[in-house]
Amino acid sequence: MMIKKKRIKFFHIKILILVFTMIIVGVGGYVYTARQFNVIATFNPVARSVGSRMVDYRTRNYSFVETDHFIIKYDEGISKEILDLAKTTAEDKYKEVVQVFQYAPKNKVMMILYNDAEKLKRNTMLSGSDKPPMGVYYGDTIHILDPTLWIKDEENIENIFYSEGPILHELVHLLTDHVARGNFPLWFTEGVSLYFEYKIDGYEWGRGMDVDTDQYNLGNLTNNFHELDQYFAYTQSFRIIKDFVDQHGIEALMDLLRDLGKGQDFKTYNDLFKGEG
Ligand SMILES: [Zn+2]
Secondary structure, three states, X not given: OHHHHHHHHHHHHHHHXXXXXXXXXXXXXXXXXXXXXXXXXXXXXXXXXXXXXXXXHHOOOOEEEEOOOEEEEEOOOOOHHHHHHHHHHHHHHHHHHHHHHOOOOOOOEEEEEEOOHHHHHHHOOOOOOOOOOOEEEEOOEEEEEOHHHOOOOHHHHHHHHHHHOHHHHHHHHHHHHHHXXXXXXXXXXXXXXXXXXXXXXXXXXXOOXXXXXXXXXXXXXXXXXXXXXXHHHHHHHHHHHHHHHHHHOHHHHHHHHHHHHOOOOHHHHHHHOOOOO
């Protein structure tokens, strides 16, 4: 008994040391703001796996339900109605995106619903007094904040969450990360997620907004994404991906993801991403 206990303890200490090391060396951490939320996402296979273990550990006491393609953990404040809404939304969006990606994760996707915004922030390594995010992709897990906390139009919570909510966006981050193995700049994965919101939910980010394409050029998006105005940076990222798909088709985008996953250098595609259309 004692030995077993000790092993478990050391295992957790090892994970913690690994996590702290990665924080200190700053492996693939990005902070950004979108709509009314801030989000951290880590797109790096090693960091993804470490983050995933940390999230599992921190939510080990949460209740959970399983659907065909998800394990959904939830904290105490989540109502049955919200849990059911999340189940339906997740399964519906999953079917649509998996069909386009022609890829389905080997394991069920982990999703966590939080009524406690501070817990969401802590589990996704967000710090400070930033406004809590409504969704985060971190540690191979989709983290979702209870929509009753951020949708003011109470009568339309179901509709808004289903057709404009964060599950689709974060799920596309997860699939992009799996297929392309984190081998892309941040603007690219944001553009792909926003493109799917446009394609599946009909939600167009930055619609009608004028963007200074000299300032929001590919070099700046690639190297200074989190220093740019997030609204314009997201808008231009979306438009670059949309232009690519308009010209080459969605299959070409999926081929590109698979090539990135095989280690193709992202820079070789730079000529294809102009976003001037
Ligand atoms: Zn995103």
